[in-house]
Structures are given as C-alpha cells and as structure tokens.
Amino acid sequence: MQIIFYADGGAAEQWLTELHKALPLADVRVWQEGDSAPADYAVVWKPPAAMLQGRTGLKAIFNLGAGVDAILQLGGSLPAGVPVVRLDDAGMAVQMAEYVSYAVLRYFRRFDEFDAQARDHQWRFLKPRRKEEFSVGILGMGILGARIAEALLQFDFPVRGWSRSRKEIPGVHSHAGVDELDDFLAQSQVLVCVLPLTPGTTGILDRATLAKLPKGAYLVNVARGAHLVERDLVDLLDAGHLGGAMLDVFHDEPLPSDHPFWNQPRITITPHVAALTLRGDSVRQIAAKIKQIERGQPVAGLVDITKGY
Ligand code: NAP
Ligand code: GLV
Numbered sequence: 001m002q003i004i005f006y007a008d009g010g011a012a013e014q015w016l017t018e019l020h021k022a023l024p025l026a027d028v029r030v031w032q033e034g035d036s037a038p039a040d041y042a043v044v045w046k047p048p049a050a051m052l053q054g055r056t057g058l059k060a061i062f063n064l065g066a067g068v069d070a071i072l073q074l075g076g077s078l079p080a081g082v083p084v085v086r087l088d089d090a091g092m093a094v095q096m097a098e099y100v101s102y103a104v105l106r107y108f109r110r111f112d113e114f115d116a117q118a119r120d121h122q123w124r125f126l127k128p129r130r131k132e133e134f135s136v137g138i139l140g141m142g143i144l145g146a147r148i149a150e151a152l153l154q155f156d157f158p159v160r161g162w163s164r165s166r167k168e169i170p171g172v173h174s175h176a177g178v179d180e181l182d183d184f185l186a187q188s189q190v191l192v193c194v195l196p197l198t199p200g201t202t203g204i205l206d207r208a209t210l211a212k213l214p215k216g217a218y219l220v221n222v223a224r225g226a227h228l229v230e231r232d233l234v235d236l237l238d239a240g241h242l243g244g245a246m247l248d249v250f251h252d253e254p255l256p257s258d259h260p261f262w263n264q265p266r267i268t269i270t271p272h273v274a275a276l277t278l279r280g281d282s283v284r285q286i287a288a289k290i291k292q293i294e295r296g297q298p299v300a301g302l303v304d305i306t307k308g309y
C-alpha cells in the first residue's frame with residue numbers, strides 16, 4: 001500500500017515515523033512537487049492542488065484536522081469521487097471544551113477585570129454576574145460543539161445550540177436553521193462559534209449578527225477567522241455593545257503585528273491553538289480507518305462535499 005503525506009507547517013519526519021509504526025506494511029512517503037507515482041491514500045494538511053489533481057486512484061484523502069475548508073477550496077483540483085475523511089475528535093473535543101470553559105468562566109467570574117485591578121494593586125468588589133441570565137450559545141453543534149456544551153452544563157450554565165438540524169441533547173436548548181438564529185442570538189450572553197467554514201457560514205459573525213446579541217455579550221471564535229468580519233467586532237466593542245472577545249482564529253494567520261486587535265484590551269488573542277491535532281491519536285484513527293476501508297467497511301468522518309463539512 002502506498003501513502004503520500006503532506007503537512008503545511010512541517011514535522012513530516014515525526015508523522016512518517018508514527019504512520020510507519022501504525023501501518024508497518026505501508027510504504028509512506030512525503031509528497032514532493034512532481035511526484036505523480038501511484039498512491040492508495042493521501043494524508044494531508046493544507047495540501048497544494050498539484051498533490052491531489054488527477055489522483056482518481058486514491059481510495060481516500062485523510063485531512064489532519066477537523067476543518068476541511070483548506071481541502072475543499074481546491075475545488076476542481078480535488079479528484080472526483082475520492083472520499084475526503086476529516087479527523088473526528090481524535091483528542092480535539094476535550095481541548096475545545098477546556099478552551100471555551102476557560103473563556104466563559106473568565107468572563108462570567110470577571111477574572112479578566114480582577115486581573116486588571118490586581119495590576120493596579122486595587123482591592124475592589126465587583127458585583128457577580130447572575131448565571132440564570134448568562135446563557136451560552138454555541139454556533140455549530142457537531143463533534144466539538146456537543147463536547148463544549150457537555151462541559152458547560154457541568155457548571156450549570158444555561159446552554160443553547162444552533163445547527164442546521166435539530167439536536168436532542170439533554171439540557172441543551174436546540175435552535176435549528178436560519179429561521180431560529182435571531183431568537184438564539186437574542187438569548188446568548190456568550191456566543192461561541194465552532195462552525196465549519198462554508199459558503200453559508202463565511203462572514204456569519206458580522207455587524208447584523210453581533211448586534212442581535214444582548215448588550216455586554218462576549219464572543220468566542222474558535223472556528224475560522226473568515227467567520228468574523230473583524231472591523232464589525234471592533235466597532236461593536238468601541239460602541240459598548242459587546243463586552244469582549246476571545247479569538248483563536250483570524251483572517252490572516254499569523255495575526256499581523258500592526259493589526260488593531262493587538263491594541264484592543266477587551267480582545268484576548270491566542271495563536272490558533274484551541275484544539276491541536278494530536279499526532280498519536282490522529283495516526284491511530286487514520287490507521288484504523290485505512291484498515292476498515294481495506295476490509296470494505298464504512299468509516300466515520302466522511303465529508304459531505306456538497307455541504308462543505
Ligand atoms: P462538525 O462535527 O462537522 O460540526 C459542524 C456543526 O456545524 C454541525 O452541528 C452542523 O449542523 C453545523 N453547521 C454547519 N453549517 C451550518 C449552517 N449553515 N447553519 C447552521 N449550522 C451549521 O465539525 P466539528 O468537528 O465540530 O468542527 C467544527 C469546526 O471547528 C471545524 O470545521 C474547524 O473549522 C474548527 N476547528 C478549529 C480548531 C482550532 O484549533 N481553532 C480546531 C479544530 C476545529 P448539523 O449538525 O445540523 O449538520
Ligand atoms: C484546526 O483548525 C482543525 O480544523 O482541526
């Protein structure tokens with residue numbers, strides 16, 4: 001079996017070592033420009049179009065992440081009929097739950113303000129926020145959104161979720177489709193975005209959407225930078241409509257050093273680390289799926305190209 005590998009960002013040698021260990025009979029090679037030799041599988045993160053173009057002989061393309069936007073934007077360069085398989089969880093869901101729980105608790109318990117006070121040696125009581133008025137709304141109730149909801153329910157936060165299809169998750173108020181978006185937004189004191197990036201969700205966090213949140217609401221974006229219209233966020237923070245934001249993803253990554261977000265004290269920035277791809281878990285998952293495909297069995301995590309996720 002031949003496997004071609006490409007990961008934007010490096011560490012190819014470690015990936016190859018792990019893949020060799022998990023699939024000792026496979027011949028795994030790093031794809032290089034000009035390599036058009038046959039392959040059965042591709043394991044990729046942000047691959048160049050030339051790697052996959054015309055490779056209709058592949059049995060599957062494995063994406064080394066949950067989001068497949070970088071693969072799907074290859075459009076016509078993707079070999080027709082070849083299944084694309086995303087990582088499903090592979091250790092990412094608990095990381096997302098940690099990240100979002102931290103963001104929500106920090107804002108809810110006013111730890112950001114206590115930090116600022118402590119820097120000025122100020123001992124000052126701040127009125128606690130009321131949990132019953134502090135609904136957390138999660139945009140995207142897939143693998144990651146559902147795990148975030150589970151974590152927040154442990155702290156007794158009222159949790160709402162928005163997705164295309166209605167969900168039956170105990171304790172979570174489910175909103176489905178565009179018709180129920182406004183009601184969802186009006187009741188979300190914290191808005192968490194964990195949607196896939198598709199034509200239907202690009203720019204969804206714009207002025208019109210964010211203005212529908214209650215005054216003082218907090219935004220957490222752990223999905224993709226292109227979900228957010230960055231200028232609109234700055235305007236709504238400046239106008240006092242939004243209380244703050246914690247952002248992990250940006251239009252341009254790395255975030256340019258002269259970007260206005262760096263100077264906005266109410267924006268907390270992290271460098272796309274909310275849920276990292278864990279090499280061991282990911283290789284185990286991919287190797288198990290390759291074995292399932294070889295046995296003619298179905299695999300989880302198949303991407304629906306028409307939906308974009
Ligand atoms: P997923 O399992 O595919 O779930 C996607 C969810 O979004 C589903 O609930 C889906 O609704 C909903 N959705 C999609 N399009 C929608 C629309 N137009 N309107 C309403 N709901 C819509 O994805 P996941 O594994 O949870 O991952 C989500 C995203 O997180 C990834 O695509 C990636 O961009 C991002 N991510 C970021 C990091 C990071 O470190 N920052 C790490 C991993 C992933 P249905 O359930 O009804 O289909
Ligand atoms: C990371 O951003 C991912 O999509 O897994």
